[in-house]
Amino acid sequence: MSASFDRLSQLCAKRYSVDASIIKPEGDVFETLKIDSFQAAELMSELEMEFDVEIPDYELQDIKTFGALSGAIDARL
Amino acid sequence: MIRWTLRDGTYELELGRDPCNEIGTTVLGELERFLDQVDTENASALIIHSTVRGGFSAGADLRELYNGFMDVPQKEQEPRLREFIDRIHSVMDRLDMLPLTTIGVVHGICFGGGFELALTCDILIAEKSARFAFPELRLGIVPGFGGIPRLRRDVSNAVVRDLLLTGRSINAKKAVTCGLVSQMVPVGAGLRAARNTAEQANKFDPESRRSCKAFMKPLPTEQLEEEKELFVRLALRPVLQAALKKFVESDDPRPYLP
Numbered sequence: 346m347s348a349s350f351d352r353l354s355q356l357c358a359k360r361y362s363v364d365a366s367i368i369k370p371e372g373d374v375f376e377t378l379k380i381d382s383f384q385a386a387e388l389m390s391e392l393e394m395e396f397d398v399e400i401p402d403y404e405l406q407d408i409k410t411f412g413a414l415s416g417a418i419d420a421r422l
Numbered sequence: 423m424i425r426w427t428l429r430d431g432t433y434e435l436e437l438g439r440d441p442c443n444e445i446g447t448t449v450l451g452e453l454e455r456f457l458d459q460v461d462t463e464n465a466s467a468l469i470i471h472s473t474v475r476g477g478f479s480a481g482a483d484l485r486e487l488y489n490g491f492m493d494v495p496q497k498e499q500e501p502r503l504r505e506f507i508d509r510i511h512s513v514m515d516r517l518d519m520l521p522l523t524t525i526g527v528v529h530g531i532c533f534g535g536g537f538e539l540a541l542t543c544d545i546l547i548a549e550k551s552a553r554f555a556f557p558e559l560r561l562g563i564v565p566g567f568g569g570i571p572r573l574r575r576d577v578s579n580a581v582v583r584d585l586l587l588t589g590r591s592i593n594a595k596k597a598v599t600c601g602l603v604s605q606m607v608p609v610g611a612g613l614r615a616a617r618n619t620a621e622q623a624n625k626f627d628p629e630s631r632r633s634c635k636a637f638m639k640p641l642p643t644e645q646l647e648e649e650k651e652l653f654v655r656l657a658l659r660p661v662l663q664a665a666l667k668k669f670v671e672s673d674d675p676r677p678y679l680p
Contacts, residue, residue, distance in 0.1 A: 383442065383476035386531050387551040390593040394550065401590040402555075 370412030446483030467620035479536025538569035555591035562661030566653030571645035
């Protein structure tokens with residue numbers, strides 16, 4: 346996995362008080378973090394600022410897993 | 423719901439309707455009640471903020487809008503829609519022109535009609551969690567609460583086009599960069615920053631403060647009327663009703679994301 350996946354999992358673990366070990370590339374972001382649509386929007390803001398990128402919503406529409414999410418971030422770095 | 427206090431010359435208007443301050447006839451009625459009672463002679467500033475976790479406001483109450491369409495015979499839909507739009511424009515215009523320094527504090531979601539409400543404020547303070555969007559095009563409409571002329575008043579046409587034509591959301595940092603937001607603060611620090619800003623406004627001579635605002639922030643009356651007509655024309659097509667039906671029946675965990 347990419348370096349951004351490690352940063353992503355650390356940020357999510359800290360932000361949502363979960364063990365980083367449960368965050369796996371194939372894991373579903375919503376189910377793993379138990380977040381709703383409002384928290385997902387906040388997470389987007391945090392990720393964009395952490396990685397200093399902008400990720401348009403339409404690039405995230407089909408993204409379900411942490412691996413795909415880190416891939417979307419990598420594509421913008 | 424919506425509550426307000428007046429302390430040391432500053433009104434604080436709290437938006438507290440779960441899940442995320444959806445704007446329908448209830449919120450509209452409460453905003454009208456506030457505007458009818460606000461004492462602009464004995465206040466200098468108004469802070470508008472949300473006390474709900476999800477954010478500032480998710481926008482228009484789409485469920486109410488959908489039910490409104492379903493309950494009304496087709497020939498009555500246009501007059502009813504015009505009546506609602508005229509009413510909401512009146513509220514937004516009154517907020518926009520209040521002779522107070524108005525400060526919006528945004529956290530989390532600030533979408534659609536909620537974004538339009540925020541745009542009536544003179545100064546916007548955004549917490550780092552804030553996201554701004556106009557997702558209306560995915561419903562087959564344009565913003566209809568006066569948001570387009572107000573956004574055009576504040577930022578470049580290119581930014582307006584980007585937000586409208588893609589429906590994407592932007593974060594607080596981007597909102598600062600494009601000139602929409604004046605201060606970005608940590609999560610939970612917005613209200614404190616707004617109170618400090620209001621305290622500063624309270625130091626100024628009332629007549630200069632009011633005159634300066636009136637000079638620098640004229641109401642884009644003509645464009646507001648044009649937006650109303652555009653909104654009504656688009657909203658009366660079957661496209662909106664189909665999109666609202668899809669939204670109301672959706673079990674998508676991310677219904678608010680564009």
